[in-house]
Amino acid sequence: PSIILCGISLLEICARSFAPSRDLLRAHTVVQPEDRMLCLLRYMFNACHCHFYENGYLRTKPYNPILGEQFKCSWDHVTNNRPSTSFFVSEQVSHHPPCSAIYLENRDSNVTLEGTLGVNVTLGFNKATSSIFGPFKVTLYNVANSFGSSEVYQYVRPTTVVNNLL
Numbered sequence: 821p822s823i824i825l826c827g828i829s830l831l832e833i834c835a836r837s838f839a840p841s842r843d844l845l846r847a848h849t850v851v852q853p854e855d856r857m858l859c860l861l862r863y864m865f866n867a868c869h870c871h872f873y874e875n876g877y878l879r880t881k882p883y884n885p886i887l888g889e890q891f892k893c894s895w896d897h898v899t900n901n902r903p904s905t906s907f908f909v910s911e912q913v914s915h916h917p918p919c920s921a922i923y924l925e926n927r928d929s930n931v932t933l934e935g936t937l938g939v940n941v942t943l944g945f946n947k948a949t950s951s952i953f954g955p956f957k958v959t960l961y962n963v964a965n966s967f968g969s970s971e972v973y974q975y976v977r978p979t980t981v982v983n984n985l986l
Contacts, residue, residue: 830882831891831910834922837867840906845899845929848960860973868977885912904928930961946986952977
């Protein structure tokens, strides 16, 4: 029923989930590799949380994007006391199974994020499982204290399981 739909496309929810945070935008300036990893982990966990929750409530079901549908947006920030802009593009690239391609870039912060996002929902007798498949790759360019080299981080989002539905 349309009453349970949240009124926006899954592609826009992806943009809201992957909106660049302070942790992502400053990661390339962090000197210690462990601290860079923690910056990216905080960003990734926040993206998982934002995908399912909004204003403290569980998000309702978004509209399914049609094949070839695109969503583009940008955010203006202040990074290192300078104006900065992040660009986001997502596109529905497959209908069965549903799969979206995403790309996020901020040239001033030397970071890109790219990946594919597919959702597989399984309903059992007493549980529901939501698997978000597809790898994500975060690339940090001109990393501090590594002589201008790049670092690549890959991750896969966790599976969500809800038990005891009845």
